[in-house]
Amino acid sequence: MNHLHTLLATTDLSAPSRHASLRAAMLAQQTGARLELVHVIEKKAIEELQRWLGGAGETLQERIRSQARETLVQLAADIGDPLGVSVGHHLAEGPVLESILAHADNLDASLLIAGAHGTRFMHHWLLGATAERLLRKTLRPVLVVKQPPRDAYRSVLVPLDFSPWSEGAVRLAQAVAPQARIILMHAFEAPFEAKLRFAGVEEDVIHRYRTKARQDALTRLDKTAADASIATDNCRPVVIYGDAAFRILEQEEERGADLIVLGKHGTSITEELLLGSVTKHVLAQSRCDVLVARR
Incomplete structure (x- = not known):
């Protein structure tokens, strides 16, 4: 099982982002991980304020910094004290994304936690700019x-494609939700089925072909669970025929999942990590929390 040693929660001090901070505190309590909060004051906004207000802008800048610091300290106490969790806090100035990533590197954070939206969301489930940019830029x-x-x-839903990433995804799910039921899911469309049907192959032959593909997937799910040392009474394998993105959202509702674990592609922080079409669709449309890790 992956060990979570340090959690870094980002906050813009808005009410929606408070949910992410509270979830981070709950995870810290459950896992024993260290928790740190970071709030970044956008440097360009401060500089623009100074340009427009001149000398008066300096006083206002200091007031903004002071208020942000007080709010951050209060937030740390509000989320940590009731749970008996010590919460560190960091106030930074600069580009938001770069500042968060720098703190993550300095702390060697094993997990970043961000709200799906902050003060400027336009749709209830719209993914916020900071969360999306973090997903594309960090290897964490x-x-x-x-x-x-x-x-x-x-209840944690872990869709798997049987890539080398699969076992790591299961272990990460166990680390974040050690007491949860793990639902290992594979959505499949039998290879060459459309070509077989186009060629006039009888439906019962295609059905047998699909049944074999389903059984093969179940066998691989069982092996993944065994390799990740999941107790059989705490794991539910699910193999479903159909489009992966649609089926994941369907299973989220049907199984009452409160967390989905997905993957992204990339090997270096010098590149823009790729959020595949399934991951992007689920991030945009799911109602529950989503944990995204590099494949």
């Missing part, structure tokens, strides 16, 4: 919090 796992947290995660 990112937990995108969409729901106000009430309890520890209870």
Whole structure:
């Protein structure tokens, strides 16, 4: 099982981002990980304020810094004290994304936590700019919090494609939600089925072909669970025929999942990590929290 040693939660000090901070505190309590909060004051905004207000801008700048610092300290106490969790806090100035990533590197954060939206969201489930940019730029796992947290995660949906990443995804799910039921899911469309049908192959032959593909997937899910040392009474394998993005959202609702674990592609922080079409669709349309890790 992956060990979570340091959690870094980003906050813009808005009410929606408070959900992410509270979820981070709950995870810290459950896993014993260290928790740090970071709030970044956008440097360009401060410089623009100075340009427009001149000398008066300096006084206002200091007031903004002071208020942000007080709010951040209060937030750390509000989320940490009731849970008995010590929460570190960092106030930074500069480009938001770069400042967050720098703090993540300095702390060697094993998980970043961000709200799905902040003060400027236009749609209830729209992914916020900071969360999306983090997902594309960091090699570290990112937990995108969409729901106000009430309890520890209870039902985690882990869609798998049987790539080398699959076992790591399961272990990460166990680390973030050690008490949850793990639903290992594979959505499949039998290879060459359309070509077989076009060639006039009988439906019962195609059905047998699809049945074999389903059984092969179940066998691989069982092996992945065994390799990740998941207790059989805490794991549910699900193999479904159809489009992966649609089926994931369907299973989220049907299984009552409160967390989905997905992957992204990339090997270096010098490149823009790729959010595949399935990951992007689920991030945009799911109602529950989403944990995204590099494949």
